[in-house]
Amino acid sequence: MRILVPVKRVVDYNVNVRVKADGSGVELTNVKMSMNPFDEVSVEAALRLKEAGKASEIVVVSIGPAKAEDTLRTALAMGADRAILVETDDTIEPLAVAKILKSVAEAEKPDLVLTGKQAIDDDSNQTGQMLSALLGWPQGTFASDIEIADGSAVVVREVDGGSRTIRIALPAVVTTDLRLNEPRYPSLPNIMKAKKKPLERRTPGDFGVTTEPRLIVMKTEEPSGRKAGVIVASAQELVQRLSAETGTI
Amino acid sequence: MAILLVVDHDNTSLSEQTAKALTAASLIGDEAGTEIHLLVAGEGVTAIAERAARLAGASKVLVADDPRYTDGLAEPLAALVVSLADGYDTIVAAATSSGKDVMPRVAALLDVSQISEITEVLDRVTFKRPVYAGNAVQTVRSTDAKRAITVRTSAFAVASEGPQVPIVPATTGQHQYPASSLVSEQLAKSERPDLTSAKxxxxxxxxxxxxxxxxxxxxxxxxxxxxxxxxxxxxxxxxxxxxxxxxxxxxxxxxxxxxxxxxxxxxxxxxxxxxxxxxxxxxxxxxxxxxxxxxxxxxxxxxxxxxxxxxxxxxxxxxxxx
CATH class of the missing domain: 3.40.50.1220 (TPP-binding domain)
Incomplete structure (x- = not known):
């Protein structure tokens, strides 16, 4: 079984993101970039399936600037077998990503696509579902557990109010939630080895996909802020003030 | 053109999130004569449809009462929405786990971008949405012929009660999705208020x-x-x-x-x-x-x-x- 894992290079989750003063976007110069945490979980899930003998090859793919090679090398250092970089400096919306991934999936013929449920930059939560729809493969979103057996995947999905377990026939698209696993850190020898693992370079044009945005970002602004309030001395005072000043209790 | 709102429910009751998403839909359709149709898909959903029909802002309720929609699987529900999409320029759902599961499929099948988790409606095609975990807010304008939108319901009030509007059956088509099935559900039963609607x-x-x-x-x-x-x-x-x-x-x-x-x-x-x-x-x-x-x-x-x-x-x- 082959697993295709799309990964995205994003602003590191520990970075306190600043909006540019002119409203043109967020500050990205000299900001630490990392693999989207949800995608790290996907890479880890794929590795565990391979270690359990369920998968034979893990192919990672990223769509983004030349620097996204770093993200792919991280995935290779974690243990993925080879990488595909679809290089572009354009802002790519989830729909265009899904179209490129569809072409990649048609060429690579994976049995399973595993990707993060959302990227922590645009918080869209769309790509996996879009890819599933375009391929006509079933989807299992927001997975907190995946079992592979008899040509299908049993996926436990985190949903409002609890969880739902679904069975989907392979090939399928599964999007991962953070509780699925805790991703490993690549070891130094593996980081060295990853530099020699195969990485194929493509462009969106190779797949006949135009990346022109459908959404025009007019403005990016700071959210309306909150200020620190008062420190109260006791639980008693808290109750009195909440009651008198806010009417919430 | 009209707006279609996909109703979120658990086959028993209508989610309050839908009543909030309806408020967003009403703001999008803020011009005289824009109809808002509420789609209720499921099995044995008459009571939910009746509840939906009394939400202020709704013009009509479409009911797809069919076993294919019982389990709330994304594939058949998205196919149903796409089959109904011709008469609508905006398709809306609350950003619940169901809305987030289904709506990107609808967008992809219609070849339009989805606008995720809007928090403000500026006009029919322009919206605000949070990015970077809410550390920035983008104003985005759609250039697509249709829009698929999910609504961050914490930003909108619950639609009030209104006059009863007509309930009509929806045409459901022939789509089948044998590749997906529900095995089990583990839903917490609680006497406490729902987290997303609690005061x-x-x-x-x-x-x-x-x-x-x-x-x-x-x-x-x-x-x-x-x-x-x-x-x-x-x-x-x-x-x-x-x-x-x-x-x-x-x-x-x-x-x-x-x-x-x-x-x-x-x-x-x-x-x-x-x-x-x-x-x-x-x-x-x-x-x-x-x-x-x-x-x-x-x-x-x-x-x-x-x-x-x-x-x-x-x-x-x-x-x-x-």
Missing amino acids: VVVAGGRALGSAEKFNATIIPLADRLGAAVGASRAAVDAGYAPNDWQVGQTGKIVAPDLYIACGISGAIQHLAGMKDSKVIVAINQDSEAPIFQVADYGLVGDLFELLPELETALASRSATKS
């Missing part, structure tokens, strides 16, 4: 230390206040609370009148889920915790002393009141 939320973090202590301190306080219970990701990961209690960027987004954060340090990802609450109270041992920077009222000290004291203070207050 008061009491949330606990990793500082609670164990599931037992979480239950012994957070739950009585929540019950005293008639509040829903929330948790930080750290508390959920540590097994103190179930996953559907998680508040934050990747969990539930809430905006209650009162949010009481107990032993929660206030990571960006948690703040993303609750910073639009009207009043925030933080109770934490660490006076430097970032949660205090967004809290209206802070209480610094040992949780295991302060939380019982708080409950006692609330109890004596309600005793005096009655």
Whole structure:
């Protein structure tokens, strides 16, 4: 079984993101970039399936600037077998990503696509579902557990109010939630080895996909802020003030 | 052109999230004569359709009563929405786990971008939405012929009751999806208010230390206040609370009148889920915790002393009141 894992290079989750003063976007110069945490979980899930003998090859793919090679090398250092970089400096919306991934999936013929449920930059939560729809493969979103057996995947999905377990026939698209696993850190020898693992370079044009945005970002602004309030001395005072000043209790 | 709102329900009752998404839909259709149609898909959903038909702003309710939609699977539901899409230029759903599962499929099949989790409607094609865990807000304008939109419901009020509108059957088509099936559901039954619609939320973090202590301190306080219970990701990961209690960027987004954060340090990802609450109270041992920077009222000290004291203070207050 082959697993295709799309990964995205994003602003590191520990970075306190600043909006540019002119409203043109967020500050990205000299900001630490990392693999989207949800995608790290996907890479880890794929590795565990391979270690359990369920998968034979893990192919990672990223769509983004030349620097996204770093993200792919991280995935290779974690243990993925080879990488595909679809290089572009354009802002790519989830729909265009899904179209490129569809072409990649048609060429690579994976049995399973595993990707993060959302990227922590645009918080869209769309790509996996879009890819599933375009391929006509079933989807299992927001997975907190995946079992592979008899040509299908049993996926436990985190949903409002609890969880739902679904069975989907392979090939399928599964999007991962953070509780699925805790991703490993690549070891130094593996980081060295990853530099020699195969990485194929493509462009969106190779797949006949135009990346022109459908959404025009007019403005990016700071959210309306909150200020620190008062420190109260006791639980008693808290109750009195909440009651008198806010009417919430 | 008309707007289609996909109704979220559990085959028993209509989700309040839908009534909030309807408010957003009404703002999008804010010109005379824009009809808003509510689509109820499921099996045995007559009562839900009747409830939907009494929401102010609805023009008509379409019912797809069919076993294919019973299990709430994304593939058949998205196919149904796409088959109905011709008459609509805007298709809306609440950003619930179901809306997020289904709507991107609808968008892809219609070859349009989805606009995720809008928090403000500027005009029919222009919206605000949070990015980077709410640390930035984008204004985006759609250039697509149709728009597929999910609504962050914490930003919109519940649509009020209105006159009963007509309920008509929807044409459902022939699509079949044998490749997906529901195996089981593990849904928590709770007497407490729903986290996303509660007026008061009491949330606990990793500082609670164990599931037992979480239950012994957070739950009585929540019950005293008639509040829903929330948790930080750290508390959920540590097994103190179930996953559907998680508040934050990747969990539930809430905006209650009162949010009481107990032993929660206030990571960006948690703040993303609750910073639009009207009043925030933080109770934490660490006076430097970032949660205090967004809290209206802070209480610094040992949780295991302060939380019982708080409950006692609330109890004596309600005793005096009655």
